[in-house]
Amino acid sequence: MALDADEEILQDFLVEAGEILEQLSEQLVDLEQHPDDGDLLNAIFRGFHTVKGGAGFLQLEPLVNCCHSAENVFDTLRNHKRAVTPELMDAVLETLDHVNAMFDQVRSREEPQFAPQSLINTLDEYALPEGAAPAKPAAPGNAGQADSAADTSAVAAGEDPGDITDEEFEQLLDALDDGKQAPEKSAAPADDKGAGGEDSKGGDDISDDEFEALLDQLHGQGRFSGEVASSEVPDPDGEDNTDSDDKPAEKSEQSGGGDSDLISDDEFEQLLDELHGKGKSPAETAKAGAAGETPQKPAEGKPEDKQPEPAPKKADQAAAPATEAGKGGGGKPSAPARENQPPVETSVRVDTKRLDDIMNMVGELVLVRNRLQRLGNESEDSEMHKAVSNLDVVTTDLQSAVMATRMQPIKKVFGRFPRVVRDLARNLKKEIGLVMHGEDTDLDKNLVEALADPLVHLVRNSVDHGIEGPDVREKAGKPRQGTVTLSAEQEGDHILLSIEDDGGGMDPEKLRQKAIDKGIYDQDAADRLTESECYNLIFAAGFSTKDQISDVSGRGVGMDVVKTKIGQLNGQIEVQSKLGKGTSIRIKVPLTLAIMPTLMIMLGNQSFALPLVNVVEIFHLDLSKKNVVDGRECIVVRDKVFPLFHIKRWLVPSDTGSAEPDNAHVVIVAMGTKQVGFVVDQLIGQEEVVIKPLGRALQGTPGMAGATITGDGRIALIIDVPSLLHHYG
Template sequence: MFRGFHTIKGGASFLSLDAMVGLCHRAEDVFNALRNDELSVNSQLMDIMLPVLDVLNTQFDTLRGGQEPEHAEASMLLALENLLKGNAASAAPEAVTTDAADEAFDQLLESTDVAVPAAAGDGEEISEEEFDALLDQLHGEGKHSGVPGDKPAGTTADGSSAAKAPLPIPPVPAGEKISEDEFEALLDQLHGAGKPAGVPATGKAVAETTAQKTESEPAVENKPAPESKSVKESKPAPKAKTAAKESATAETTVRVDTKRLDDIMNLVGELVLVRNRMATLELTTQNEELSKVVGNLDVVTADLQAAVMKTRMQPIKKVFGRFPRVVRDLARSLKKEVSLEMQGEETDLDKNLVEALADPLVHLVRNAVDHGIESPEDRLKAGKPRAGSVILSAEQEGDHITLTIQDDGKGMDPDALREAAVIKGMMDEDAAARLEDRDCYNLIFAPGFSTKVEISDVSGRGVGMDVVKTRIEQLNGTVVIDSELGRGSIINIQVPLTLAIMPTLMVMLEDQIFALPLASVNEIFHLDLTRTNVVDGQLVVVVRDKALPLFYLRRWLVAGANYEELPKEGHVVVVSIGAQRVGFVVDQLIGQEEVVIKPLGALLHGMKGLAGATITGDGRISLILDIPGLMQSYVRRI
């Protein structure tokens, strides 16, 4: 952290961004005290430093927008100073005081005011030669220009200037990495003396460069430029090989625009369609040579698909990284004590899914802290530890990722959920009484549903959980809740590794082909449909002593289907919608097939129940069904 703030301060000073320099300097003092064991990390320090980080991020955003960053509030700078003053009061007398640090910082600003305008004061950029010279110093070719002293260098051209001139840094042979001290000296040169050495030889000190601008004789007699040249001439051959080796290693990583990866993934998807078409032709021709070619194509396509998917993968820790701050801030605002444990942060997920899951996960974690975890007093009365626990984990299971949010709070009361559903008019008392506990937990995903009496800026309005479920379902995922009163709750989210290619179950309804996402399919069985019953107006069939809601897909998806002439036997595909299971009656099962999801046209875009379309192995167009959306549309028609 100290090095990070120091680097930002150096760059900001070079660009004359005084607002960022002042904030980073005071934050840097705090981190310097921390690394010297003069301060210890506690809640008071974190309460001060986290808002500092927020302000710094805001300044970066302002800078990206092409505007000058605003100064941090005086109260924030004062809090940083008080943090150091409190440390200085308890430290030894020889410790550096805040006043001394401020004096040194003022001298640094004076030095910057003198030297920076030559480089960037009039909106001029550093020249290409100066930039190359700086790179040479970074890579160890020659000597560094030196570290600026306490007073501005180059203010005079007489002998006194030589006393104030910076001392040269010892030469670094080519091919060797510079040390931390040399790197810090180089940063100090950037923001303490303005322009770096302007000649590609890069050996002269900053004070000498400034003296040349004032048309005076150079103050430094021992010019490091010749030394740099001699070092360069006498460099040993093995180190040159080492440098070339390090350079080759550094070039093994290439930054690629994500759009290019998306284009490659789309081409792989087209290749999958061609493979499916070839496999269908191979079955019809019964040609041995063609079978070998199709087999090889299948292997290569699968390997290529896996390789491209890996290039799009990112660790889930990119999302997890924001949760410690979210939990800490929310717990303090609610006067609760909460510890957060994160597991499986290195689990890889498609980049698009990582970004799409960020907001739903933030809402679920905030919900666990607000609704789940009790106050410290209530936890002590219940015989629990004073601090609550929230566990956030990620794990890959086959071609899916399972995310779990678990808390050891008060859990959910199914009776309270039933009562709230009746009060809000979602169902009558008889229907609520028949609900199983797991079905009651899923009521929280209904729009406008909330059991909280008081509405706060955190929760209580009943908006959010329905958005979470909708967003996860849009990712072809599922969310399931399990809870135990007094013990806590567990929320399981399951999403596919990628959205580009989807394994499906192809079914036939009359003469039309439809695709069901294979991840939602639980089981398939052949059934005598005359054994069905009607409960509360809903057709059900008893499977393993449990009533299963039954729906004829043909009634909704096939235009002009005859409702009276329904088959007496049929295939039933049992699918999961969260914790609920339903059965879809289909006319024929075709089999499993990997498909590429194509967006629907303008006329069908946004239609409930349809996730997209694809081309089957025999060249026909098949609609991909969105099961949650399908149920919403179909149930409303019943």
């Protein structure tokens, strides 16, 4: 069944609730580390309450029901009636999983599914004060038929409709109207006259004055209105107002001094709770009113919020609308406090496709800029040089501004890891803390999405393989709790990500033996591997240091996926480890994938672009000084040996038989920890290029990442270094 809701309202809900749910995942894990943090408890309570309110407006009953039960738990926790325990957090985190699943269903325009009743019952038990017996007799879903409804937890165990329907609202109005006319006939005519005239009973709509009168009936006059409080100050019968010592009356007197009808967030929360009760349905309130109960009944659970004495208030009630009308504020409560309103929202929601289109246009502008720069350099006209220079500055600023609109903080990726580490640590019976740095580092939104899966693999790998058990750590003289550190920082036009742990580290000898057992290397080749090369064996397909396969690891798939994904992002990955001390994995990826800085080279008459992220150094080489090792050409630079590849033989086949020059340029490129030398004919220089996908006929060409248009108007192919070496080398 498709979800039937107003699209604009639904979009607002999805944006707001999505941000709240992301924060809740991080806040809940943080709460387990700081269970006595009152601000954190209140923030989580407000999060569930806000999601419940938005879901109730859209009549998403399963979401309302689930959030309401979680909200009750945190209401109990923040009132210090129960302590945070791992078992309670397990139930709440499971609830958040169901809420996220429902949210995804709503995002897909599907009706959300109800959470298991057993989970709701568990939450209702945790919502009771510590040591209180669960109210099981009230479990059936007919909580609305109980007129007393004094037990909040009993109602919460039933089905909570969460939102008031039109019929229930009409029923509530009728019940209040009957209650007015029967016991308070003397005050009713004045109220009816001043509140809407003769049509107040017959029409379907009520006026603003009638709604004000309805609120006064529910809460007493002046509970949340600054105007009413101020109008009572010059009242000659003001001595009646001083008889009540309750806090809401004092609050209204203070708020009246600001000449504003606005209420604070806390007052609005209190108003909602008193209207419906905690878990109490609106229909129940209406039926209670029809049975002759006073409208103040829903607030009985809060002794500090008892209503003021009704007798003196009724006398003032008829005068209140007139007083407000005289001030011009009866129907427009926000008008006098306009200067105190929050600033107007300055952000706007834009479709990501539109941002991509703008980025593509800026890319085309960059190509035109490069072309004009090339022409300007060939011209001797000073005015031409000045105009091209100005265009270069403006284009660069525009490019930076548009790229900034596509940037997102990497916190969107980091935010999921506290929950991942927490759940995995409990599953593996380990004690692990997660430390995060640089969460506000920005990078392209496409990279944020692409990095999510590789980072999850790496963090899970650190928790499972890296950190030892508490007893093992204690015997080794380490703290029982291990630490996983996740950090991000910007370095030039690249982002550096690191995942570090203080676990047992990796043993190079064990990795060598595993490589031999798996058939990846023979004994001689494995013995020649350096420690760094041994560490990189973890990225080989099917390679795993675990002897037994579990639901967490052991299949040798995750790290292979990580290396492939980072390579697709034109990134590099490096592993450092020390036995008994821990392991560090560093990832370097470009800030954006849309515009790439490259080194332009020539192979024969054809232009090629090497991603600058792969380029380590460039030097001129006398090819007569090269060496041959195991049938492969090599060069020695500063006592380091680099394999040498003539990529012209791979990419320009027509020149295969041509004579090789005695001298050539060599570009040292890096892929992770490996470095090789590419022999090229000519170096053109550094140039920013816009990556264009290859046509259908060239898609899948080994070693090619795409194409671009150079500053001289020619087409250049962009080299994919890992793919090129994998296929040819």
